[in-house]
Every structure is written in structure tokens, then in C-alpha cells.
Amino acid sequence: MKGAQTKPLVISKYFVLSLFFSLPFILLLSLRPYYHRFSTATTNIPPSSDKSNSESADLKIRPGYTSYERYIKKQLNKTLDPKLRKIWTTRDWDRKIQVFSRFFDGLKGEGLISTESKALCIGARVGQEVEALRKIGVLDSIGMDLVPYPPLVVEGDFHNQPFGNNTFDFEFSNVFDHALYPERFVAEIERTLKPGGICVLHVALSRQTDKYSANDLYSVKPLKALFRRSTVVRVGKIDGFGLDTEIVFRKTTSTIQRS
Incomplete structure (x- = not known):
């Protein structure tokens, strides 16, 4: 028992x-x-775009992103914020179009963009940049952001643009600081830009931008190094919504096919 x-x-x-x-x-x-x-x-982010490859003394990737999914979610928190979207489409709308029109009209006077240009605005939110380009006669213009805003902005990730090689004559962005993978951000610009095409970036140097930024830039040297198939046309000072430096690149070589 x-x-x-x-x-x-x-x-x-x-x-x-x-x-x-x-x-x-x-x-x-x-x-x-x-x-x-x-x-x-992360399947659309190639191994060559590991954050460590882009880091240098003058370009630092902010810590805290444990996955690409978490990074995208944080960016969407800003893009979809109803208060911000209301400000962008009402109070800020005319003011930003006027400022961007002045910037683009200056580039047009330099011969860096024309009414015949096919233009892309990267990280365009609600498309004030696109509206400004169309206002100065660059009618074939479109914006790209994580959230579309028809008819001015289509959906797209600037780390993996939804456009073919050699598509645009002109690309503009003031959201470089939001790139988690700066090398990939630049590689996609050079892939979709035509040989001889112009890229204009507005950036902030030597000071941190907003809490949604993924990197901090302290000089133009890292940018020059990242644009491997382009030359610098000029670097100048601006006053653009918290950004202080304008860098103009011209693509000089043909595009390497994206794998």
C-alpha cells in the first residue's frame, strides 16, 4: 500500500x-x-546600412531604437499627431509655403531647378514644399512621407523609396535628422536621382533638433562622405524652421542598381 x-x-x-x-x-x-x-x-534595410557604418565624430545615431518597427512607430507618432496636422494644414500652411517658395525660387535663379524639372520632396508631411514648388512653376512635383496626403504626398519610407532608378531631376529634404540609417537615406536619393540631378538638404549643425530625430549632425563632412556619387555645389546658411545650413549636391555618376 x-x-x-x-x-x-x-x-x-x-x-x-x-x-x-x-x-x-x-x-x-x-x-x-x-x-x-x-x-x-528590417528586410528592406541592407547590411551595408548598419548604423555603425554611418557614425562618426560629427554624425551620431541616437540610442534607444531596439527595432526598426519601434523607430517607425515613433516617427508615426509625430506624423499622425492630430494637433500637429491641424497646425500644418491651417496656421502654418501659408507661412511655410511662402518660405519654401523663397528657397526654391533662389535655386531656380541659380539654374539648379527649372519648370521642366521632375521634383521630389522627402518627408513632406502635408506637402507645403510641393505646393511651393508648384507655385514657382515646377508642376511635376510630388512629396513622400510615411503617411500619404493626397494629392500632394504619396506614401513612402525614405530608407527605401518607392520609385525607380534615375526618376527625378531634383530632390529636397529637411528631415535628414530623422534618418536612422543616414547611409541608406543618401543611397536612395542617389539611386532615384538622375545623373546631373540636384539634391538640396536643409540640416541643423552643432545642436540637437526635436525629440523625434534619430541622428545628430555636427558638420557637413559626414554628408559629403555619404554622397559617394555626387559633388558639393555649395554650402550656405539659412533660417528654415530651426534648420541653419543648406547643402546642395549634384549627382555625377550613373546609378548602381539596387539589389
């Missing part, structure tokens, strides 16, 4: 032990969806 009573206890002990040693595997299986999402989110 005593042996009959101890047998269930032995079986119970082995069951508990087996359950204990199985817990790591159960936990791993439960996390598989997260790892799958992480893997899927």
Missing part, C-alpha cells in the same frame, strides 16, 4: 521537473511573432 502511494509522487516530481526545463522553450515560442515582425521590418 505504501509503494502504491509513493508512485504518483514520483510521477508528479518528474512532471514538475520536465515542465520547469520546458519553460525556456515555451517562452521562446511565445516570442516568435515579435522576432518575426522585427525581421520583416
